[in-house]
Amino acid sequence: MTGALSTRKLAVLLAIWALLASAPYWMPPLGGYTALGTRVLVLALAAMSVNFLLGFTGVLSFGHAAYFGLGAYGAGLALKFLAPSTPLALLCGMLLGGLVGAALGWVIARRRGVYFAMVTIAIGQVFYYIAFQWSSLTGGDDGLRGFSRQPIDFGLFKLDIVSNSQAFYYFVLVCFALVVAIMAFILRSPFGRTLIAIRENERRARFLGVPVERHIWIAFSLSCFFMGFAGALYALVNNFADPRGLHYSQSGDFVMMAVMGGMRNFWGPLLGAAVFVVLQDYLSSVTVNWMSGVGVLFVLIVLFFPRGLLGVVKRKVQA
């Protein structure tokens, strides 16, 4: 039933967090490196934000990279022009992505299905071209450079996330955990249940008294705030913001991660992002056509495991 977490769910949660918390220790022996783990976390956060809409509200945005990219530029510009503060950069990135998303979502949330997806792509591309063309502010095609993440000052001590990649990983993990906890919290609330109602049967939701458009708008706005935050983290990872981070192909990557991992599952996009990033890292050292490899895997998963990788794991466990 609802309410209390079952013991098995609790065990799975513990295992996930233990794996994430110990990643800097088990990744290098397996041929990985800590920065790779950091990338997985950030892109997983973005994929989970997309999935907040796709998997739990039932609407597909193909333009969410725009809010990710805006988050990255927001963080970069704040570091470059406002003040050298990492928390401020995260806040600015989140607000830029979130507020723009909330304003546009008002229009977008009235569309459904293919139209929703098309409008999100179109609006996303507008921001891509703005970032691409407005060279004086954004650096245009070369991207935004000339900023760097700053140590976090806790008063008593400073956390060096600039050169210590392990400290940075844990900083990102804490940020990831915070946002993911908020997402989970929302989805378990009465409001979250109305979103699932919309996903399951929009007509029934409406005739249970849910103002469907307004709730989709709220969900869209929330997911843009999460997305902006993820984008801001991404700018900190690279000390760089790239117009291609707003491009619709980037949106497609996020959707792909969510679908590969399993979009009906809260943790699916994390697995999807891990597979995507690790595969990309490995294949791109072998061939420039690394995307073909990822693409083949994606097609295979969609054809044979429509519920995603985590869907398969779940069924195996239950059987």
Next chain:
Amino acid sequence: MSSALEAKTANGATSEPRAKVLEVANVGKRFGSLAAVTDVSLAVGRGELRAIIGPNGAGKTTFFNLISGFFPPSTGRIVFDGRDVTTMPAHRRVAIGMARTFQITEIFPELTVYENLQIGAEIAAGFRLRPWLSRAEKTAIRIRIDEIVELAGLADKVDRLVGELAHGDQRVAEIAMALTLRPRLLLLDEPAAGMGDQETYAVTRLIRDLHRGGEMAIVLIEHDMRVVFGLADRITVLDQGRLLAEGSPQEIAANAAVQQAYLGKAA
């Protein structure tokens, strides 16, 4: 808070003693050149059980869609509990006490019976946008759901996925979902559609129990004449989108025009 739940009931019970809960005046609906409903008027009293019958294509479901706000009428006026709701969006009609079911069952098949009822119960309690509930509020919701599940005879199936239930139980679950909203007007679109004798009997008994409860008015569309004549206080007959007759079950059974249009040309 449980007081929030109770406040709603108190409101419903103590609102001014208006005789009619639903007053429909001369409504019509056109789809292009097709007039699905033309100039239909009807008034339903508080606690009344009204059946709407008519041959296929008589405009019964369209008429339901107009009352519940699925789409606005082309002409006419709809008043619910003294408020003009003619152009009010569907979700707001729900908020002021109107609930409906559909001819083709509309449920959340991949959720459990409990979860299906939880959404409506939380909305009725005013928790729609709440980020969390207190322990007392959760308990109040659970008690409310237990009540309805008991009434609907689904108590042993609360944790089953609704999509896995038998057809009859799914229809009943949909009625139960509507009940979580504490409506003053319940619209049932062919509640016995596709049911066997046993299931029809069970759903008829459920509707009779709801009717005996008193306050809530029920309007139902039904083809099964045993259900209609066994339950209704009054019957409205539609034919080709128009009001053909209205009266007590006895009057309708004896009405020559109805017999001609609907029951066959035997008379």
